[in-house]
Amino acid sequence: MKKNNITVENISDPSIQMADIKPEDLMPLPYPYDTPDAQPPLKKLTDEQKEKYESDLDGFLALKLPKPETKEEEEQLVRQFLGGLKKLLSKENNWTFLMPLLMSLEYCAKCQTCNDACPVYISSGKKEIYRPTYRSEVLRRIVNKYLKRGGRAFAKFTGNEIDLNWKTIARLAELSYRCTVCRRCTQTCPIGVDNALITHELRKLFSQEMGIAPEELHEKGSVQQLEKGSSTGMIKQAFTDIIEFIEEEIEEKTGKKIKIPIDKKGADILLIHNAGEFLSWPENPGAFAIIFEEAGLNWTFSSEIAGYDGVNYGVWYDDAQLARVAVQHVKAAKELGVKKIVVGECGHAHKALMVIADRVLNEDLNIPRESCLPLLADIVVNEKIKLDPQKNNFPVTLHDPCNMVRLMGIVEPQRKILRKIAPQFREMSQQGVTNYCCGGGSGFAIMSSLNMPDWRITVSGRMKFKQILETFQDVIDPDIRKMVCAPCSNCKGSIRDIFEYYDAWEKTGIAYTGLADLIVNAMVDIKGPFIEWPDEM
Amino acid sequence: MCGISWVQILSYLTFVIFAVGIASKVIKIYALPIHLRWELYPIPHEKAFSYGGSYFEEVDWWKRPREKNFLNFVKFLFIEILFVRVLYHNNRKMWHLSFPLHFGLYMVIGWLVLLFLAALLLALGLSNENGFILFLQGLATVLGVVGFVLAAVGCVGLIIRRATAEELQGYTAPIDYFNLIFILAVVVSGFIVWLFPDPHFLTTRGYIKSLITFSDAGPLGPGITLHITLFSLFIIYLPFTHMSHFVMKYFLWDKVLFEDDPNVRGGAVESRVAKVLNYKQTWSAPHMHAGGTWSETASRGVGNEEK
Numbered sequence: 001m002k003k004n005n006i007t008v009e010n011i012s013d014p015s016i017q018m019a020d021i022k023p024e025d026l027m028p029l030p031y032p033y034d035t036p037d038a039q040p041p042l043k044k045l046t047d048e049q050k051e052k053y054e055s056d057l058d059g060f061l062a063l064k065l066p067k068p069e070t071k072e073e074e075e076q077l078v079r080q081f082l083g084g085l086k087k088l089l090s091k092e093n094n095w096t097f098l099m100p101l102l103m104s105l106e107y108c109a110k111c112q113t114c115n116d117a118c119p120v121y122i123s124s125g126k127k128e129i130y131r132p133t134y135r136s137e138v139l140r141r142i143v144n145k146y147l148k149r150g151g152r153a154f155a156k157f158t159g160n161e162i163d164l165n166w167k168t169i170a171r172l173a174e175l176s177y178r179c180t181v182c183r184r185c186t187q188t189c190p191i192g193v194d195n196a197l198i199t200h201e202l203r204k205l206f207s208q209e210m211g212i213a214p215e216e217l218h219e220k221g222s223v224q225q226l227e228k229g230s231s232t233g234m235i236k237q238a239f240t241d242i243i244e245f246i247e248e249e250i251e252e253k254t255g256k257k258i259k260i261p262i263d264k265k266g267a268d269i270l271l272i273h274n275a276g277e278f279l280s281w282p283e284n285p286g287a288f289a290i291i292f293e294e295a296g297l298n299w300t301f302s303s304e305i306a307g308y309d310g311v312n313y314g315v316w317y318d319d320a321q322l323a324r325v326a327v328q329h330v331k332a333a334k335e336l337g338v339k340k341i342v343v344g345e346c347g348h349a350h351k352a353l354m355v356i357a358d359r360v361l362n363e364d365l366n367i368p369r370e371s372c373l374p375l376l377a378d379i380v381v382n383e384k385i386k387l388d389p390q391k392n393n394f395p396v397t398l399h400d401p402c403n404m405v406r407l408m409g410i411v412e413p414q415r416k417i418l419r420k421i422a423p424q425f426r427e428m429s430q431q432g433v434t435n436y437c438c439g440g441g442s443g444f445a446i447m448s449s450l451n452m453p454d455w456r457i458t459v460s461g462r463m464k465f466k467q468i469l470e471t472f473q474d475v476i477d478p479d480i481r482k483m484v485c486a487p488c489s490n491c492k493g494s495i496r497d498i499f500e501y502y503d504a505w506e507k508t509g510i511a512y513t514g515l516a517d518l519i520v521n522a523m524v525d526i527k528g529p530f531i532e533w534p535d536e537m
Numbered sequence: 538m539c540g541i542s543w544v545q546i547l548s549y550l551t552f553v554i555f556a557v558g559i560a561s562k563v564i565k566i567y568a569l570p571i572h573l574r575w576e577l578y579p580i581p582h583e584k585a586f587s588y589g590g591s592y593f594e595e596v597d598w599w600k601r602p603r604e605k606n607f608l609n610f611v612k613f614l615f616i617e618i619l620f621v622r623v624l625y626h627n628n629r630k631m632w633h634l635s636f637p638l639h640f641g642l643y644m645v646i647g648w649l650v651l652l653f654l655a656a657l658l659l660a661l662g663l664s665n666e667n668g669f670i671l672f673l674q675g676l677a678t679v680l681g682v683v684g685f686v687l688a689a690v691g692c693v694g695l696i697i698r699r700a701t702a703e704e705l706q707g708y709t710a711p712i713d714y715f716n717l718i719f720i721l722a723v724v725v726s727g728f729i730v731w732l733f734p735d736p737h738f739l740t741t742r743g744y745i746k747s748l749i750t751f752s753d754a755g756p757l758g759p760g761i762t763l764h765i766t767l768f769s770l771f772i773i774y775l776p777f778t779h780m781s782h783f784v785m786k787y788f789l790w791d792k793v794l795f796e797d798d799p800n801v802r803g804g805a806v807e808s809r810v811a812k813v814l815n816y817k818q819t820w821s822a823p824h825m826h827a828g829g830t831w832s833e834t835a836s837r838g839v840g841n842e843e844k
Contacts (some may be wrong), residue, residue: 007707087820091816098569100575103793104789107789109779109782110709112704113627113631188627189579190624190784192789274804319573320835321824324834342596356574358573359806362811363807407577409585410587410590411585411594412594433578433589
């Protein structure tokens with residue numbers, strides 16, 4: 001049943017807020033969150049924030065767009081948007097995604113088959129503006145009405161009725177940050193139309209033409225990475241200090257004295273992690289160091305600009321930033337003369353460096369790049385290190401990061417590992433290439449301004465939380481410790497925030513960790529457990 | 538040529554416009570520059586298609602020979618096109634209507650092909666009483682009649698569904714109803730032709746033969762004339778609408794969702810990428826530095842003053 005009467009045309013109506021997220025409308029969660037009081041209230045914007053920023057899409061803010069002060073300013077912004085849209089449809093400015101974009105704009109049959117595949121739409125209680133087709137239809141109508149010959153004359157007959165004003169643009173910009181670009185919708189399209197791609201292209205238009213992007217992705221993200229070396233702001237000295245800290249931690253926890261190689265010329269492998277791991281979960285890079293050393297690999301970290309931070313936020317919003325960061329990654333590898341780059345447990349770094357930037361890194365920049373997962377699987381399955389699965393004898397499930405699985409087809413290596421090291425490994429109901437996003441995809445995991453985290457946790461992350469709870473329903477007693485293995489830094493961050501918000505450890509006994517951490521936890525010759533449960537920290 | 542009627546001229550024009558319309562669409566697609574990879578798994582030509590795996594699952598994947606299972610791709614495409622499998626799995630309500638429409642239209646295409654074949658054989662000298670001609674004619678009649686009925690049922694069902702289902706109403710335009718009614722008119726007129734003036738489609742076959750031999754078609758009657766006219770106008774209209782997805786669907790899959798060719802040094806992808814990296818971009822945001830090539834844009838660092 002339809003929950004509201006919002007239409008595509010309403011996007012230009014300044015008199016309404018288009019959606020209101022109420023706890024009672026959200027998709028129900030399983031036990032022990034199946035009572036109304038289990039859902040904490042969502043944080044609201046203050047009157048001052050509402051006054052200052054364009055917030056009447058749904059009352060949440062990813063962009064913090066200031067309101068134009070004059071009518072002329074509004075008109076100028078509309079002209080700028082249309083100019084950008086023309087560039088988005090030109091081969092010189094947008095060769096990068098022109099073919100997929102044109103075909104997705106042209107051939108949607110509007111059958112709405114994709115709706116039920118979208119975790120955001122379903123979790124929100126089916127809010128109209130979150131339909132995968134909604135923002136695509138807005139853009140399609142603008143293109144058809146304002147850029148095509150005769151578009152205005154036949155707009156009503158051809159279904160392209162829409163008004164283009166500043167309100168339309170401001171809401172469309174904000175709406176482009178209500179999709180995790182997980183592309184589950186595309187899998188279900190009988191024609192192959194890609195609404196997530198349209199979201200991606202909208203973000204690019206706003207960033208590349210109008211300079212509009214979330215500050216966590218641009219100023220504090222890719223710009224900072226290119227200037228300082230990491231989107232976290234971590235400079236070279238801080239990185240080397242953290243490596244020393246990790247070496248000490250390894251010795252303390254495992255009794256192993258390991259010298260982690262940095263800037264080792266001629267190593268076979270340059271290992272690049274998401275820098276968030278070094279700051280939030282240093283045990284994960286530590287686990288990699290233990291495994292690689294134990295397996296006798298000739299590897300190194302880099303301390304050069306971007307060489308120690310594998311993230312590439314450009315992949316979510318800006319082709320130029322994507323290319324610049326990717327080039328820096330490869331230059332760090334070239335400098336060291338390594339044979340290949342191995343990407344650590346970070347989904348978007350995988351996709352950015354191995355898939356999307358593959359057609360940017362030409363000739364001498366084309367250094368082989370591979371995922372850490374097959375390499376780890378090779379070490380574990382071929383018993384290059386000694387493992388005792390009984391050390392991981394607790395229920396474990398696997399979260400499939402969209403970027404590695406649905407968008408890269410890396411499905412089995414992580415499962416081969418878990419089947420070998422976790423006797424109580426169990427799959428989630430939707431797994432492999434049909435998995436659900438953690439809710440933090442496309443940059444949401446690091447977007448933390450104002451009340452955006454509440455939206456991420458309760459709406460975009462809701463389906464993942466539901467899935468995890470359902471997977472462990474038979475052992476949901478908090479006294480039974482259980483683990484979600486999430487081999488992706490951003491996914492871990494998103495899952496961490498969901499668990500904290502809902503007190504998941506206290507109420508269900510569910511914790512999360514990375515894959516390398518579980519492998520080391522199962523190693524025979526380490527003195528104590530490598531994994532720390534939340535009550536042991 | 539003096540015996541050529543306006544209906545025949547329309548039919549020839551239909552063939553030419555349809556062929557040119559579809560060809561120009563395909564040529565436009567091929568003329569587009571190479572794009573960044575944006576594949577989506579499972580990919581049918583991958584050897585691990587059964588669970589959605591890819592060559593990225595291998596250590597040192599670039600050292601291994603690339604294995605593409607073309608047959609699997611064809612099989613996938615065949616089943617998808619014929620049975621609309623993705624819709625069947627994800628939107629059964631819609632499939633119950635969309636499948637009869639599409640399958641009905643395929644049968645109508647089959648009807649036309651068989652009639653054309655029979656007409657061609659007759660033009661080449663086979664007799665009306667030839668067993669193979671009779672077989673073709675019988676099969677064509679079955680395909681045609683069943684096809685007309687299925688497509689009509691699908692059309693009516695989709696019109697009703699689009700008008701009544703809440704999730705479709707706001708996204709259905711007058712043109713969508715027009716398209717469905719247009720198809721309905723074509724197939725219903727075909728059915729009426731079978732029902733009354735041409736129960737074995739012999740006149741229709743004779744008409745096709747006249748097109749092949751550029752000869753006088755003889756009297757057709759108002760029913761057949763109406764059907765041929767509607768059919769022709771629809772075929773002329775088709776390439777210029779989103780209904781041309783029946784061809785473009787292939788490109789969306791093969792050139793985008795299943796396109797996982799890696800950029801190998803010295804390979805075809807590399808030279809196509811080299812070309813597009815020299816395109817000049819004119820994006821206006823300060824950090825883009827409009828006017829440079831993409832290659833220059835990519836190799837440029839960003840300082841504070843350029844944010």
